[in-house]
Amino acid sequence: MxxxxxxxxxxxxxxxxxxxxxAAKLFAGQGAKVAITGRNQxxxxxxxxxxxxxxxGLAGDAANIDALxxxxxxxxxxFGSKIDILIVNAGVFLGAPLADYTEEQFDQxxxxxxxxxFFAVQRALPYLNDGASIIFxxxxxxxxxxxxxxxxxxxKAAVRSLARSFSAALLDRSIRVNVLSPGPVDTPIYARGxxxxxxxxxxKDYFASLNPSKRLGTVEExxxxxxxxxxxxxxYMVGGELVLDGGVKTL
Numbered sequence: 262m263x264x265x266x267x268x269x270x271x272x273x274x275x276x277x278x279x280x281x282x283x284a285a286k287l288f289a290g291q292g293a294k295v296a297i298t299g300r301n302q303x304x305x306x307x308x309x310x311x312x313x314x315x316x317x318g319l320a321g322d323a324a325n326i327d328a329l330x331x332x333x334x335x336x337x338x339x340f341g342s343k344i345d346i347l348i349v350n351a352g353v354f355l356g357a358p359l360a361d362y363t364e365e366q367f368d369q370x371x372x373x374x375x376x377x378x379f380f381a382v383q384r385a386l387p388y389l390n391d392g393a394s395i396i397f398x399x400x401x402x403x404x405x406x407x408x409x410x411x412x413x414x415x416x417k418a419a420v421r422s423l424a425r426s427f428s429a430a431l432l433d434r435s436i437r438v439n440v441l442s443p444g445p446v447d448t449p450i451y452a453r454g455x456x457x458x459x460x461x462x463x464x465k466d467y468f469a470s471l472n473p474s475k476r477l478g479t480v481e482e483x484x485x486x487x488x489x490x491x492x493x494x495x496x497y498m499v500g501g502e503l504v505l506d507g508g509v510k511t512l
Contacts, residue, residue: 265492267292274298275351277308279448283480284487289314296336323351323377329384343390346491349381350398356409374416395438396490401506428500444506447477473508
């Protein structure tokens with residue numbers, strides 16, 4: 262296997278499951294020193310064991326801005342090097358009809374998906390190497406209208422905008438900021454609502470039916486997209502968006 266990320270330090274927020282975990286495993290296999298963060302220590306421990314290659318994991322809430330400096334300090338001290346790759350992947354989806362959407366749901370969505378993403382980058386700046394690659398996870402819904410996902414889609418459109426502005430702000434350090442925008446992907450998020458196995462499968466089938474490709478994407482396919490954006494393969498991509506959505510944006 263090629264070593265596109267040999268000795269690179271990669272930090273992946275929300276790296277304890279789904280797309281983040283798949284990216285962590287792929288990056289480790291490509292020679293990176295991987296650190297993941299997430300909210301649940303037990304799933305972090307399990308993910309670190311699955312990743313192997315000396316990976317480390319830290320528990321923390323993406324909305325807790327004050328904890329970011331400590332996390333970055335621990336990671337860089339553990340690896341003895343600054344960060345080369347930062348994937349801002351931690352996020353939450355709280356869907357509900359517009360008339361029923363609560364202020365609490367709105368605040369949680371925006372605090373994690375938008376405010377958390379903004380400050381995850383800002384607080385990382387002293388710990389990033391010049392020439393680093395920053396990647397936001399957005400969604401194909403950042404340009405689509407889905408009634409039950411107004412707040413979620415707006416926050417993901419916001420991080421798409423941040424990639425442009427942050428790239429302009431960080432050009433003097435040759436730091437690239439790009440976006441991966443997935444379509445519907447087969448991840449554990451479908452089971453987090455507590456539904457039965459039939460309900461979970463029904464939800465997956467529904468979202469697959471809305472996709473021109475008539476299937477869900479895989480976390481491994483998304484990980485390959487993260488690898489492209491993290492590596493020198495995308496060295497001329499600045500403030501851009503890689504869409505891996507099975508054709509959702511064509512509708």
